[in-house]
Amino acid sequence: MNTNTVEFDTLITGATVVDGSGAKRSKADVGIKRDRIAAIGDLCETKAASRIDASGRIVAPGFIDAHTHDDRAVLSTPQMAAKVSQGVTTVVTGNCGVSLAPLVDCDPPPPLNLLGGRTWFRFSSMGEYVDEVRNNPPALNMAMLCGHSTLRAGVMDRLDRPASAKEIGLMTQRLEEALESGCIGMSTGLAYPPAFNAPTDEVVELAACVARHGGIYTTHMRNEREGVVDSVRETLEIGERANVPVVISHHKCCGKENFGLTKKTLPLIAEARKRQQVNLDVYPYTASSTVLLADWVGGAEKVLVTWSEPHPECAGRLFEEIRGEWGASVESAAERLQPAGAIYYQMDEADLRRVLAFEDAMIGSDGLPHDAHPHPRLWGTFPRVLGHYAREQKLFPLEQAVRRMTSVPASVFGLKDRGTLREGAYADLVVFDPDAIIDAATFESPTVTSPGIEMVIVNGRPVWQHGDGTDARPGRVLSRAA
Numbered sequence: 413m414n415t416n417t418v419e420f421d422t423l424i425t426g427a428t429v430v431d432g433s434g435a436k437r438s439k440a441d442v443g444i445k446r447d448r449i450a451a452i453g454d455l456c457e458t459k460a461a462s463r464i465d466a467s468g469r470i471v472a473p474g475f476i477d478a479h480t481h482d483d484r485a486v487l488s489t490p491q492m493a494a495k496v497s498q499g500v501t502t503v504v505t506g507n508c509g510v511s512l513a514p515l516v517d518c519d520p521p522p523p524l525n526l527l528g529g530r531t532w533f534r535f536s537s538m539g540e541y542v543d544e545v546r547n548n549p550p551a552l553n554m555a556m557l558c559g560h561s562t563l564r565a566g567v568m569d570r571l572d573r574p575a576s577a578k579e580i581g582l583m584t585q586r587l588e589e590a591l592e593s594g595c596i597g598m599s600t601g602l603a604y605p606p607a608f609n610a611p612t613d614e615v616v617e618l619a620a621c622v623a624r625h626g627g628i629y630t631t632h633m634r635n636e637r638e639g640v641v642d643s644v645r646e647t648l649e650i651g652e653r654a655n656v657p658v659v660i661s662h663h664k665c666c667g668k669e670n671f672g673l674t675k676k677t678l679p680l681i682a683e684a685r686k687r688q689q690v691n692l693d694v695y696p697y698t699a700s701s702t703v704l705l706a707d708w709v710g711g712a713e714k715v716l717v718t719w720s721e722p723h724p725e726c727a728g729r730l731f732e733e734i735r736g737e738w739g740a741s742v743e744s745a746a747e748r749l750q751p752a753g754a755i756y757y758q759m760d761e762a763d764l765r766r767v768l769a770f771e772d773a774m775i776g777s778d779g780l781p782h783d784a785h786p787h788p789r790l791w792g793t794f795p796r797v798l799g800h801y802a803r804e805q806k807l808f809p810l811e812q813a814v815r816r817m818t819s820v821p822a823s824v825f826g827l828k829d830r831g832t833l834r835e836g837a838y839a840d841l842v843v844f845d846p847d848a849i850i851d852a853a854t855f856e857s858p859t860v861t862s863p864g865i866e867m868v869i870v871n872g873r874p875v876w877q878h879g880d881g882t883d884a885r886p887g888r889v890l891s892r893a894a
């Protein structure tokens with residue numbers, strides 16, 4: 413059919429629209445022309461090149477994964493099945509201080525190695541990385557953060573100390589290049605060895621550079637255990653002194669003795685929201701996942717190994733079992749497995765619910781796409797919030813769940829005309845069955861697609877349908893609107 417003779421390229425009919433704003437659902441047809449939503453309303457008489465019957469289904473804005481480590485995945489697995497199969501149409505990359513650029517000639521120290529080994533760190537500038545993404549685009553959109561630990565690894569001979577004034581100057585130059593090449597801000601991972609000894613002042617100086625470029629600051633805070641309240645204070649201080657909007661990454665309280673501390677952190681954040689821009693993201697599980705660090709093993713109820721370079725056969729096994737078989741101490745078993753990753757069972761369901769229900773909390777998977785046996789959050793986060801927490805547990809209405817995945821992150825990250833279903837917005841959409849949607853990925857079988865997601869459209873083009881990815885790769889690098 414010649415598209416000039418039709419009104420729409422794609423017409424979704426009979427849908428129940430959840431527009432992302434939190435407003436109550438309503439029945440409507442949705443017409444798409446090129447990469448935009450052309451009309452919403454009673455459109456069933458209008459001609460369209462392709463029609464999709466969505467009776468009994470929800471049509472919502474595509475989900476924005478507020479917290480990812482997909483910097484390399486968009487290059488090595490551009491179909492991005494783990495994400496588009498959940499209805500995700502945009503990922504925010506470069507979190508926790510870790511971005512793939514700018515860094516070359518480096519054996520990436522943990523946790524930078526979550527993205528891959530030395531050969532993957534081959535972009536001397538963010539511009540080079542963006543060129544490669546644009547030449548070989550993924551199925552979904554991305555908004556990039558520049559990682560503080562990546563900057564440190566690029567300019568410092570050792571990372572267990574504060575950066576000198578000269579090193580901060582060099583990092584600032586690289587950060588400026590990254591922001592001018594399209595990054596929407598900077599992330600830190602102050603809990604990790606490469607940045608733990610970076611003082612608040614160092615972060616404030618770099619965050620002020622981010623502020624000058626209209627960017628945002630996200631942080632895996634220095635302490636998510638007994639020091640979590642102080643860490644929230646430090647984060648708020650950085651936001652205030654640098655005059656930059658902040659996002660607290662994967663907010664949680666780890667370790668049994670720290671359960672319930674969200675009763676202190678959340679009111680602190682709510683109070684700060686009256687005077688500064690601060691938000692948080694959260695994933696819907698009570699186990700965390702990152703690199704294997706011996707120091708972190710003790711605080712967890714149990715630890716599951718997700719990958720190990722020298723011992724790939726240990727992926728998916730309990731650390732304690734491996735340690736027992738080896739007759740080794742925690743330290744020496746962890747040492748023998750390095751480099752390695754792990755899942756730590758160490759959070760409380762009540763804290764998790766409090767954070768999920770917090771005003772304007774965003775959903776971020778924090779999925780680790782290169783782990784041999786990944787945490788199920790990589791494939792299950794968004795359907796789990798919609799199916800388990802909204803439908804089954806009734807923690808909030810579906811409209812609120814969708815809002816936390818769409819218009820809230822679009823507004824926090826400055827993604828213009830995204831995250832909302834209205835005429836003129838980009839046609840990033842997901843069609844799902846509200847009664848069937850649920851996560852299927854488990855800790856035992858983590859790389860499983862979720863039932864209930866029927867169609868996913870990015871910039872007007874289907875990237876997921878009939879339970880499988882299409883060949884389309886319409887993803888774009890999104891910049892931050894002022």
Ligand SMILES: [Zn+2]
Binds near residue numbers: 507508632661662
């Ligand atoms: Zn993190």
